[in-house]
Amino acid sequence: MNDGTYSNCTIIVTDSDGNASNTLTITSFIVDTTTTKSYVSVGNSGTILTSSDNGTSWNSMTSGTSKNLNDVTYGNSIFVTVGYGGTILTSSVNGTTWNDRSKTKRLWGVTYANSTFMAVGNSGTIYTSSDGTT
Numbered sequence: 001m002n003d004g005t006y007s008n009c010t011i012i013v014t015d016s017d018g019n020a021s022n023t024l025t026i027t028s029f030i031v032d033t034t035t036t037k038s039y040v041s042v043g044n045s046g047t048i049l050t051s052s053d054n055g056t057s058w059n060s061m062t063s064g065t066s067k068n069l070n071d072v073t074y075g076n077s078i079f080v081t082v083g084y085g086g087t088i089l090t091s092s093v094n095g096t097t098w099n100d101r102s103k104t105k106r107l108w109g110v111t112y113a114n115s116t117f118m119a120v121g122n123s124g125t126i127y128t129s130s131d132g133t134t
Contacts, residue, residue: 040095042069042081050095063089063098075112080132082107082119090132101133 013021039051046063063069069083079091086103088110107121112132119127 038079038094040072040074040079040081040091042072042083044068048081048089048095048098052094061096061098064100065089070107071109073110073112073117075117076115076130076132078132080110080112080117080119082110082121086121088119088127099133103127 008025010023010025012023037052037054039055041047041049041051041058042063043049046065046067046069048061048063048069049058050061051058063081065083065087067084067087069081069087069089071083072079072081074080077093079095081087081089081091081098084106086105086107088101088103088107089098090101091098103125105121105123105125107119107125107127109121110117110119112118115130117129117132119125121127
């Protein structure tokens with residue numbers, strides 16, 4: 001895709017077995033390849049890795065937790081990661097500094113859409129936040 005703003009789009013994701021997802025309607029999104037990007041990957045034992053060179057090299061960051069981290073997303077100029085024990089960590093814009101915002105239930109996923117962060121976890125747990133920090 002070329003840089004620019006796209007409106008009134010639909011997305012269908014197909015997995016490696018050929019199964020298609022439900023159609024997701026997106027009102028608007030921006031593709032911008034001209035700015036420096038930061039990438040964040042999370043994993044077991046509180047692992048957080050960041051890259052600012054399109055994934056060529058990765059740097060280990062201090063997360064402040066030893067719990068497994070399951071997912072990470074970016075929105076509203078911050079990264080948010082979630083994991084075991086209700087772990088919620090939020091970052092600076094480039095993912096180098098992390099702050100603990102943890103809850104109580106294990107969290108499996110997090111996303112950012114329509115100006116809202118949403119984290120989901122065990123027993124039907126759903127947390128939402130407009131700023132990712134409250």
